[in-house]
Amino acid sequence: MKTKLSLLLAASISFSAVAVADDQAMMEAAGKELFNKCSACHSLDESKNAFGPSLIGVVGRQAAALPRFAYSDALKNSGLTWTDENLRKWIAGNDDFVPGTRMRHVEITDKAEQDYLIAYLKTLK
Numbered sequence: 001m002k003t004k005l006s007l008l009l010a011a012s013i014s015f016s017a018v019a020v021a022d023d024q025a026m027m028e029a030a031g032k033e034l035f036n037k038c039s040a041c042h043s044l045d046e047s048k049n050a051f052g053p054s055l056i057g058v059v060g061r062q063a064a065a066l067p068r069f070a071y072s073d074a075l076k077n078s079g080l081t082w083t084d085e086n087l088r089k090w091i092a093g094n095d096d097f098v099p100g101t102r103m104r105h106v107e108i109t110d111k112a113e114q115d116y117l118i119a120y121l122k123t124l125k
């Protein structure tokens with residue numbers, strides 16, 4: 001009886017660990033889908049700046065930090081670091097957050113969608 005119970009317990013613990021991992025993978029996949037709104041301008045090739053700067057490693061990076069990209073003065077002078085919170089504000093309305101930015105207006109205000117996109121950006125290393 002006791003063995004049966006602990007087996008059951010072990011099973012339910014590993015089940016919830018799988019559920020968490022699935023959640024993460026699900027969020028990243030949903031974020032990848034949303035990134036279609038960005039990929040016209042942001043290349044996933046680290047050596048390449050397209051119309052926008054490369055976003056490889058952007059999470060935690062200082063704003064306007066890539067040497068070979070012609071950023072706007074607005075972004076260069078923003079003093080921002082791309083934390084989760086700042087990325088959230090940026091994708092919710094980049095030109096309200098940093099007036100004068102060269103990036104065309106994006107507006108993703110759904111918090112879950114913001115979470116997905118940020119989860120995906122974190123995979124870009």
Ligand code: HEC
Nearest residue numbers: 037038041051052053063064065071072075101102103104
């Ligand atoms: C129409 C082209 C375009 C689209 C679409 C676009 N971006 Fe941008 N992005 C830019 C440009 C241009 C810059 C540089 C802005 C500046 O210098 O003011 C930029 C800058 C950024 C930065 C700051 C990078 C750095 O090195 O500081 C982030 C983060 C970013 N974009 C995320 C996104 C995300 C996420 C999306 C999709 C929701 C997106 N962008 C869609 C053109 C675009």
